[in-house]
Amino acid sequence: MPGLAAELDQHPGIWRGGELARSACPGIASGYAALDAELPGGGWPCGALTEILPQHEGIGELRLLGPALARLASQGKFIAWIAPPHLPYAPALAAAGIALARIVIVKTARDSDTLWASEQALGSAACGGVLVWPRQINYTQLRRLQLAAEGGRSLAVLFRPSQAAHEPTPAALRIALATSAGGLALSILKRRGAPLSRPILLPASLAPASSHFPRSFDAHVVDSTTSAAVAAGSISARLALA
Amino acid sequence: MPLEAFQRGLPSPEPRAVAERQRILVCDAKAAARGLRAGMPVAAALALVPTLRLREREAAAETEALLGIAAWAMQCTPNVALDFPDMVLLEVSGSLKLFGGLAQIAARLRQGLTTMGYSAHLAAAPTPRAASWFARSGKSCLITDAAMLESELSTLPLSVLQSKEEETLFSIGAGSIGDLLALPRDGLARRFGQSLLDALDQALGRLPDPRSFCVLPEKFCATIELPAEATQAEALLFAAQRLLAQLEGFLAARAAGTRRLLLSLAHRAAPATRVELGMVAACREAAHFALLLRERLQQTALSEPVRAITLQVQAIEPLEHSNKSLFSDELQQEVDWPRLIERLRSRLGAAAVHGIVQCADHRPERASVHLDRASAQAEPGAKQLALDFEPRPFWLLERPQALEESGAVPCHHGPLKLLAGPERIESGWWDGADMARDYFVARTADAALLWVYRERSPAGAWYLHGIFS
Structure with missing residues (x-):
C-alpha cells in the first residue's frame, strides 16, 4: 500500500527506525554543525521539551545553548529563565550576543511555583525560549510540561542532574553532557529517530572566548590613587578613570 | 431591578424579597414558588416563608445600578439615555454596522447583563417610547420596520403607560393600546389630557421624543454587596467578575484600558482589605483581570468575612484596537508578553520577575543590575556604556x-x-x-x-x- 506508507511518512509523530523524524517546525540552529546534523529538524526542537543533563555544573551547559539563545533574542523573542540556580550575569550574556532586553528571570520559592511558571511560559505565545532549572520533578510533571510545550512553539529546555538519565522522560530530546579531552562530549540519550551510540564531540571552542586563555592576562582595573604605582608597573595596564 | 440591586453578589440559598411601605414589591423565584406575590403585606409573606430575607427598597441603590448599566452599555453606542426608575435606552442605529446587526447587539447586551448579574427585557423599536413600552410589557421583540410598529403596539396592555388613568380607561372598555388608538382623538384629549395623546404619538413616531443622553463618568467606582458574608476566594471572585464585566464595558465605551485596579473588601468591623492589581500594559479584558485577581485573592489573608466589594479605577489610558494581522506571530507575542508577566507576578510577587541590564561598573556584583521590567521595551535611559x-x-x-x-x-x-x-x-x-x-x-x-x-x-x-x- 504505497499510499498509506506515503501518508505515514508525512506524519510528524511517526518515523522510520533508522531515520531521523521530520519535525513539523524546523529546529533552532544550535550553532554547531556536528550537533545540528544529528537533531531532527536540524536544530534544537521547538514545541517540545529538551532535557540537558550536565555531568557537573559549569562544564558548558549554557555555552552550548548560547548561539541558539542569541539567535532567538536577535529575532525579538523573549527568553524566560525560570528558577535559575545562580544569578545570570549580564556582562557574560551580552558578550555571548544575547540581547539583555529580551531576558526575563523568574525566581520561585517552591517547586510547585517553578512548574506553574514554566507551564504558563510554555503555554503562552510570548516566549521564544523557556529555560527551567527544576529541583524536583517527576514523570507526571514532566508530561504536563511536555504537553504545555507542544501547545506553543518555543525552545523549551530543562536542566536536570545527570542522575536523571536513568528515569524515563516524555521529552523529545535528552542530551547528557560530559567533559572529554579538550572539549565537550554530547551523548544524545533520546531523540525522535534512531538512537545514536557515539557521543558528539564539540571542540574546545566552547570554552569562553578561548583566545584569551593560553596567555595570562594581566589586566588591572585600578582607580584608587594608592595602587596607581602597581598599575603603572604592569605591562598591559588599563586605567579606568571613574 | 429592586431585587437585583441587592442580590447580584452571590446566588442566595434563601428566598429573598424586597418590600416597600410594608408590602412585598418583588420576590425571587424561590419565594414565588412558596406562594409569595407582589403586593402581599409583609406580615403575610413572613408567615408564609419564615426564612424570607427581606430588604427595604433602596431607590439610591437602584439608581446606582442603573447608572452602572448605562455606563457599561456605552460600549455599544455613545447615545444612552436613562428612563427612571428601571429603564436604559440605547440609540443603536449608528452602531448597527459596527456590531453586525441588531441581533448581535442584543445578544451582546443580553450576555453582558447576565454576566453582571442582571436580568432584563430587551426590546428594540423605531421610537424610544415604543421600545420602552415593549420592554416594560416583557415582550422581547426587535422591531426595525416602522410599518409593523402600529400593529405590534396595539397588542400591548395599558399597564405600559404607567398612567393614573389606567383603571378609568379600562372601565370605558379600552384594554390595550390598540383600543386607545381606535378612540376618537379629540375626545381622548378632552377626557384624559393632551399628555396621553402625546405619548401615543411619540410611540408611533408622529411627534419627536427628544431624550437627554447621559454623560460617561470620568472614573469607575462600583460596589457590590454580598448577600451572605463570604470568606472563600471563589465566592469573592464570582462577585468581582460582575464588577469586572461592568468595568470592561465602561473601558470599552471610553476606548481605554487601565493599568491599576483597586479592590476594597469591606468587613463588618475591621478596616477594609485593599487588593491592588498592577498591570504591565493597559488592558480592559474582564477575563484577564479575573485571572489575575484569582491568584491574588487566593493569597490574600482576610481578617474577617467580606460584606461588600468595591472596584475602583482611578486612571485610565487610551487603548487602541489591535488590527488583525495576516502574520500574527509577532503581534501575538506583543499582546501575550505583558499578560504572561502579569500572571507570573500576581502569583510570585512583583520582585520575583525581573529583567537584567548591564551597568558600567568594574565591580562584578554591580555590573549586572536587576531591572524591574515594566514594559517589553528596552529601557532607553539605562547606562549603555559597555566596558x-x-x-x-x-x-x-x-x-x-x-x-x-x-x-x-x-x-x-x-x-x-x-x-x-x-x-x-x-x-x-x-x-x-x-x-x-x-x-x-x-x-x-x-x-x-x-x-x-x-x-x-x-x-x-x-x-x-x-x-x-
Missing part, C-alpha cells in the same frame, strides 16, 4: 563562597588549576563598597570552569564568585 571585560561567567553566585586552601592552592572538590589571571579589580573607594581582588579563571578536577578571586589583603582568602557554565 571591555575579560571573559565573564554566565553564573554569578549570589554571595561569594569561601574556598578552602591546601598548600597555597584554592580547592573546590579538589585542588583548582588556575588557567588565567590575575585580573585585578580595585574599585569603589568612593561609595564605601571598596574592593580589591585578583580574579582568576580556574578549572576543577572534573573540568568545570570557575571564576575565583583572592582578596588583596594580608590574609588573602580565596572565594568562588562565578561559574563559566
Whole structure:
C-alpha cells in the first residue's frame, strides 16, 4: 500500500527506525554543525521539551545553548529563565550576543511555583525560549510540561542532574553532557529517530572566548590613587578613570 | 431591578424579597414558588416563608445600578439615555454596522447583563417610547420596520403607560393600546389630557421624543454587596467578575484600558482589605483581570468575612484596537508578553520577575543590575556604556563562597588549576563598597570552569564568585 506508507511518512509523530523524524517546525540552529546534523529538524526542537543533563555544573551547559539563545533574542523573542540556580550575569550574556532586553528571570520559592511558571511560559505565545532549572520533578510533571510545550512553539529546555538519565522522560530530546579531552562530549540519550551510540564531540571552542586563555592576562582595573604605582608597573595596564 | 440591586453578589440559598411601605414589591423565584406575590403585606409573606430575607427598597441603590448599566452599555453606542426608575435606552442605529446587526447587539447586551448579574427585557423599536413600552410589557421583540410598529403596539396592555388613568380607561372598555388608538382623538384629549395623546404619538413616531443622553463618568467606582458574608476566594471572585464585566464595558465605551485596579473588601468591623492589581500594559479584558485577581485573592489573608466589594479605577489610558494581522506571530507575542508577566507576578510577587541590564561598573556584583521590567521595551535611559571585560561567567553566585586552601592552592572538590589571571579589580573607594581582588579563571578536577578571586589583603582568602557554565 504505497499510499498509506506515503501518508505515514508525512506524519510528524511517526518515523522510520533508522531515520531521523521530520519535525513539523524546523529546529533552532544550535550553532554547531556536528550537533545540528544529528537533531531532527536540524536544530534544537521547538514545541517540545529538551532535557540537558550536565555531568557537573559549569562544564558548558549554557555555552552550548548560547548561539541558539542569541539567535532567538536577535529575532525579538523573549527568553524566560525560570528558577535559575545562580544569578545570570549580564556582562557574560551580552558578550555571548544575547540581547539583555529580551531576558526575563523568574525566581520561585517552591517547586510547585517553578512548574506553574514554566507551564504558563510554555503555554503562552510570548516566549521564544523557556529555560527551567527544576529541583524536583517527576514523570507526571514532566508530561504536563511536555504537553504545555507542544501547545506553543518555543525552545523549551530543562536542566536536570545527570542522575536523571536513568528515569524515563516524555521529552523529545535528552542530551547528557560530559567533559572529554579538550572539549565537550554530547551523548544524545533520546531523540525522535534512531538512537545514536557515539557521543558528539564539540571542540574546545566552547570554552569562553578561548583566545584569551593560553596567555595570562594581566589586566588591572585600578582607580584608587594608592595602587596607581602597581598599575603603572604592569605591562598591559588599563586605567579606568571613574 | 429592586431585587437585583441587592442580590447580584452571590446566588442566595434563601428566598429573598424586597418590600416597600410594608408590602412585598418583588420576590425571587424561590419565594414565588412558596406562594409569595407582589403586593402581599409583609406580615403575610413572613408567615408564609419564615426564612424570607427581606430588604427595604433602596431607590439610591437602584439608581446606582442603573447608572452602572448605562455606563457599561456605552460600549455599544455613545447615545444612552436613562428612563427612571428601571429603564436604559440605547440609540443603536449608528452602531448597527459596527456590531453586525441588531441581533448581535442584543445578544451582546443580553450576555453582558447576565454576566453582571442582571436580568432584563430587551426590546428594540423605531421610537424610544415604543421600545420602552415593549420592554416594560416583557415582550422581547426587535422591531426595525416602522410599518409593523402600529400593529405590534396595539397588542400591548395599558399597564405600559404607567398612567393614573389606567383603571378609568379600562372601565370605558379600552384594554390595550390598540383600543386607545381606535378612540376618537379629540375626545381622548378632552377626557384624559393632551399628555396621553402625546405619548401615543411619540410611540408611533408622529411627534419627536427628544431624550437627554447621559454623560460617561470620568472614573469607575462600583460596589457590590454580598448577600451572605463570604470568606472563600471563589465566592469573592464570582462577585468581582460582575464588577469586572461592568468595568470592561465602561473601558470599552471610553476606548481605554487601565493599568491599576483597586479592590476594597469591606468587613463588618475591621478596616477594609485593599487588593491592588498592577498591570504591565493597559488592558480592559474582564477575563484577564479575573485571572489575575484569582491568584491574588487566593493569597490574600482576610481578617474577617467580606460584606461588600468595591472596584475602583482611578486612571485610565487610551487603548487602541489591535488590527488583525495576516502574520500574527509577532503581534501575538506583543499582546501575550505583558499578560504572561502579569500572571507570573500576581502569583510570585512583583520582585520575583525581573529583567537584567548591564551597568558600567568594574565591580562584578554591580555590573549586572536587576531591572524591574515594566514594559517589553528596552529601557532607553539605562547606562549603555559597555566596558571591555575579560571573559565573564554566565553564573554569578549570589554571595561569594569561601574556598578552602591546601598548600597555597584554592580547592573546590579538589585542588583548582588556575588557567588565567590575575585580573585585578580595585574599585569603589568612593561609595564605601571598596574592593580589591585578583580574579582568576580556574578549572576543577572534573573540568568545570570557575571564576575565583583572592582578596588583596594580608590574609588573602580565596572565594568562588562565578561559574563559566
